[in-house]
Amino acid sequence: MTYETLISVADLHALLADGEDVLILDCEFELGVPDKGREAYRAGHLPGARYAHLDDDLASPPDGTNGRHPLPSRVAFAAWLRSVGLRQGQQVVACDSNGGAWAARAWWLLRWMGHGPVAVLDGGKQAWAAAGLPLETGEPGPVLPGDFTAADPLVAAPVDAATVLANIDGGAAQVLDARDPVRFRGDPNPIDPVAGHVPGARNRFFRDNLGPDGLFKPGPELAADFAALLGDRPAILSCGSGVTACHNALAMAHAGLSGARLYPGSWSEWIADPARPVATGAE
Template identity: 55%
Template sequence: MYQTLISGADLLVLQAGATPALLLDCRFQLADPGYGARAYADGHLPGAHYLHLDDDLSGSKTGRNGRHPLPELATLAARLAALGVGDGQQVVAYDDAGGMFAARAWWLLRLMGHAEVAVLDGGVATWLAAGGALETGEPAAQRAVFSRRAPLEGTVSCAAVLDNLAAPAFVVVDARGADRFAGQNETIDPVAGHIPGARNRPFMQNLDADGRFKAPETLAAEWRQLFAGVPAEAVVHQCGSGVTACHNLLALAHAGLPGGRLYPGSWSEWCSDPGRPVEAG
């Protein structure tokens, strides 16, 4: 069973075996929401089903709950069951952005108690490099029974993050780029800056130059330096909208440092209320 990452070579072997994984294509671009569906139509891993970040992996926006609020879990569970994700079914999510969007699917399945889920390390490129092929067309879906179980991941609310400013019980780590964290070059959200007291760990720092995750021991050393003695389970992760923070949580699980929680609304929810404090620099 794969629970964090799987290499292209290992996935190739798995898919040739008697019990192949169910594949979820999560390709997406924030500046072009239709990109992923077009890329999927042009060619995807054999048997893969497409999940859209906005339509499948996020819920309805109110203007106060962030750019990518969590989906209704009952709706997502029904969607996964319709695609053939059953209890005990190995799932592998992939994209072409270093796991940026696939990690969201990984985290959501774990939130629903499904442990048998991993991200393809290196995405489409690593599959092709291992000798895998792409296909077009949509595979036939085989409905399965998907049971929601006790969550394997945790969340914290905006109210809890606000209360934490006065009585710190956890450390907040922001997965956005260093410039946006500092309040510079903000082009996505209407307010620049970060949650007061947050630490910064851009999610791309989890990857090597080849677009794959760093070795577990390397990640563990880097993250422990950032934590500075704070245990992993006392850390809350956020980003712009609760997507790339999942990448940090995946990296920590890969590094053997699980237990952190997600603030799903993240900066886009936080900054929607002018009464919440903002820090820059």
């Protein structure tokens, strides 16, 4: 059996206990403190997990116009995946301690690379520890390079700023913004130098995909949530820099909804051009 959206702690533990071949990616990160995630990884990670740094591994360097976390090139990302040992058809599990906020980016990128068996650990590292399961510390030993090669994407093609701009006036798609309501409304905040959202966007804070237990809500509940926001329109998924938007993509896939398109540049790219319109308020 393979897992392509979410995997429970119990199921991952069973795979590992049975000696199944699983690549675990620890995606721990904190915006504004780029070294903190690696420190947290060294302090405790799932056995055998490899660290995936949001800035260095799950993105390419920004140039000031393309957002804070541009997509990596497919060639560079495939090379990095091989360097951490990924083999063709191998089950990948991504995890973090932030409700899947960073792990979902790894999930989307692997799907974009054509790799099917990739899932996010539901409940994250907290759920693993709460189950009484062990963590390792320090850095892992060397790994044999994998044989992964990229294939056709398993997600809808991402969109650019021009597509989002053209969609504002009578467009066929609904932009869903995964940022918290404070940032979406346009309240002053330390992250966005220009506050607000794309005109016509609706807010779907990524944490609304989780229940009070920190696990993803059931698929039917998520499907109803997204239907209320989208109606019969397809989704363009945005956030601050194309990261937590992937959490909405994962939630939609878990709910059986397909066709959502990521806007990788998201708000940090959008506001790099002062000619692009900005809206404020709850809607």
